[in-house]
Amino acid sequence: MRISELSRATGVPVATIKFYLREGLVPEGVRTSPNQAQYDDAHVQRLRLVRALVGVGGLSIAATREVLGHIDEPAQPTLDLLGAAHQAVAPELPDDVDVTPAVALVRRWGWSSCVDPVEGTSGDGIDLGVAGLAVALAALDDAGFVVEPDRMDTYAEAMMRVARAEIDDLPTETPSAAVRYVVLGTVLVEPVLLALRRLAQREASVARFPPAAPHV
Amino acid sequence: MRISELSRATGVPVATIKFYLREGLVPEGVRTSPNQAQYDDAHVQRLRLVRALVGVGGLSIAATREVLGHIDEPAQPTLDLLGAAHQAVAPELPDDVDVTPAVALVRRWGWSSCVDPVEGTSGDGIDLGVAGLAVALAALDDAGFVVEPDRMDTYAEAMMRVARAEIDDLPTETPSAAVRYVVLGTVLVEPVLLALRRLAQREASVARFPPAAPHV
DNA sequence: ATTATTAGATAGTGCTACTGTCCGTTGTCA
DNA sequence: TGACAACGGACAGTAGCACTATCTAATAAT
Numbered sequence: 001m002r003i004s005e006l007s008r009a010t011g012v013p014v015a016t017i018k019f020y021l022r023e024g025l026v027p028e029g030v031r032t033s034p035n036q037a038q039y040d041d042a043h044v045q046r047l048r049l050v051r052a053l054v055g056v057g058g059l060s061i062a063a064t065r066e067v068l069g070h071i072d073e074p075a076q077p078t079l080d081l082l083g084a085a086h087q088a089v090a091p092e093l094p095d096d097v098d099v100t101p102a103v104a105l106v107r108r109w110g111w112s113s114c115v116d117p118v119e120g121t122s123g124d125g126i127d128l129g130v131a132g133l134a135v136a137l138a139a140l141d142d143a144g145f146v147v148e149p150d151r152m153d154t155y156a157e158a159m160m161r162v163a164r165a166e167i168d169d170l171p172t173e174t175p176s177a178a179v180r181y182v183v184l185g186t187v188l189v190e191p192v193l194l195a196l197r198r199l200a201q202r203e204a205s206v207a208r209f210p211p212a213a214p215h216v
Numbered sequence: 217m218r219i220s221e222l223s224r225a226t227g228v229p230v231a232t233i234k235f236y237l238r239e240g241l242v243p244e245g246v247r248t249s250p251n252q253a254q255y256d257d258a259h260v261q262r263l264r265l266v267r268a269l270v271g272v273g274g275l276s277i278a279a280t281r282e283v284l285g286h287i288d289e290p291a292q293p294t295l296d297l298l299g300a301a302h303q304a305v306a307p308e309l310p311d312d313v314d315v316t317p318a319v320a321l322v323r324r325w326g327w328s329s330c331v332d333p334v335e336g337t338s339g340d341g342i343d344l345g346v347a348g349l350a351v352a353l354a355a356l357d358d359a360g361f362v363v364e365p366d367r368m369d370t371y372a373e374a375m376m377r378v379a380r381a382e383i384d385d386l387p388t389e390t391p392s393a394a395v396r397y398v399v400l401g402t403v404l405v406e407p408v409l410l411a412l413r414r415l416a417q418r419e420a421s422v423a424r425f426p427p428a429a430p431h432v
Numbered sequence: 433a434t435t436a437t438t439a440g441a442t443a444g445t446g447c448t449a450c451t452g453t454c455c456g457t458t459g460t461c462a
Numbered sequence: 463t464g465a466c467a468a469c470g471g472a473c474a475g476t477a478g479c480a481c482t483a484t485c486t487a488a489t490a491a492t
Contacts, residue, residue: 045360048358048359048360049358049359049360051358052355052356052358052359053359055355056351056352056354056355057355058307082414082417082418082421083418086414090414091274106415111415111416111418111419112419113418113419113421113422129411129414129415129418130415132407132410132411132414133408133411133412133415135272135407135411136272136404136407136408136410136411137408138272139268139271139272139273139404139407140268140400140404140405140408142264142265142267142268143264143265143268143269143400143404144261144264144265145396145397145400145401145404147405147408148385151381151382151385154377154378154381155378155381155405155408155409155412156412156416157377158374158375158377158378159374159409159412159413159415159416160416160419160420161370161373161374162370162371162374162413162416163413163416163417163419163420164416164420165367165370165371166367166417166420167417167420167421167423167424168420168424169364169367170424180361181361184356184359184361185361186414186417188352188355188356188359188361189356189363189371190410190413191348191351191352191355192349192352192353192356192363192371193371193375193409193410193413194348194352194406194409195345195348195349195351195352196349196371196372196375197375197378197379197406197409198298198302198306198345198348198402199322199327199345199346199349199375200327200372200375200376200378200379200380201298201379201382201383201402202298202299202327202329202345203327203328203329203376203379204376204379204380204382204383204384205298205329205383206329207383208383208384208386
């Protein structure tokens with residue numbers, strides 16, 4: 001398969017494929033001559049994966065490269081894989097956040113692993129996930145938006161259900177399967193969850209305010 | 217309060233405040249002379265709100281302006297407010313998506329409002345929320361990532377719990393309170409949910425793979 | 433009186449994700 | 463065999479976005 005066919009098969013412009021090749025997001029084809037190369041189905045899939053990550057996944061090129069790196073070389077699948085995946089995906093955080101509200105919540109839920117980090121964890125100082133929560137909570141606060149504690153509990157319980165289902169289904173046969181599952185699951189399921197929340201809000205709204213009286 | 221004090225009170229550079237003024241995200245101060253104006257606490261709060269929306273909320277300037285517009289003029293709080301909020305926040309979608317898988321899922325859950333739109337709804341053609349779900353599912357598919365149907369059910373149920381809690385708590389006294397609640401709740405709770413998911417994943421991972429044997 | 437600050441206008445910056453152009457080489461079809 | 467499209471590779475250019483810097487004339491502070 002030549003580059004133009006690869007382009008046609010994926011809908012990605014040739015110039016963009018070249019760009020991804022330069023950036024190392026897509027492996028080079030097999031050279032048949034100094035200026036010709038052959039691509040195959042693996043390239044098609046890889047290209048689709050890249051588009052999913054930078055498109056719906058919202059990752060930058062650099063973050064995409066990092067994520068793909070983990071998938072390509074599933075080095076220590078049992079050693080803090082989640083941490084690596086989250087690190088690659090998380091937006092970078094300011095370092096002057098007040099984490100006490102986040103820590104208090106996490107403590108209340110008994111999520112001890114997040115606040116009393118375990119060995120083998122990328123626990124350089126404060127936990128990345130807790131910091132992320134702290135930033136999100138600070139934004140709510142800055143906006144003057146109050147979330148009642150028991151609704152935070154509802155959120156936590158709902159996300160714990162989600163997480164348990166995900167961790168229970170984690171494939172343990174192959175290391176690379178586990179890595180792929182965690183990394184892609186982290187990135188690509190997020191938009192699914194957000195989309196579902198919106199649909200569910202609409203449904204719940206109609207249930208509470210039945211039409212006739214038009215809904216909110 | 218002069219603009220430099222407003223800057224000091226919020227940590228936002230003067231040049232940026234001027235920019236937001238130009239863009240109409242922050243209202244002008246009260247003029248005391250052709251080239252002087254006074255700002256007050258309302259400006260401080262507004263500025264914090266703007267920073268929360270464009271920062272953690274991840275909104276563009278244009279989307280922020282639209283969201284603020286809804287908050288400033290809560291015109292028809294009962295008329296498809298959710299739709300407006302979602303529209304302002306949702307990333308723009310390609311129009312060549314296959315919505316059948318999304319529609320099938322939504323049908324299976326009996327979320328009829330999403331697929332048989334109600335009167336008073338911004339239902340121009342296919343539902344915006346369903347389209348968002350369709351795009352997210354297509355990305356998963358392109359990446360070769362399979363989500364089992366019963367896990368989709370878990371996701372749907374979890375998000376329905378979330379949504380019900382949110383709609384139940386919706387303030388009905390003031391129209392403007394309802395609008396503010398819906399709009400900010402849509403935008404600013406998303407990062408909270410995602411942060412919680414990450415923490416819950418870590419916790420669930422430690423629960424399933426107890427340390428000693430280091431966790432995933 | 434001097435110095436700092438202001439509103440407003442306009443231009444510029446830094447970043448990111450591509451996109452376009454050129455070159456010399458190679459495949460392909462007539 | 464010759465014309466012509468497609469190729470890889472290098473590099474410059476572009477578009478959009480969220481600011482940021484500079485300037486001017488007027489006003490405030492000391």
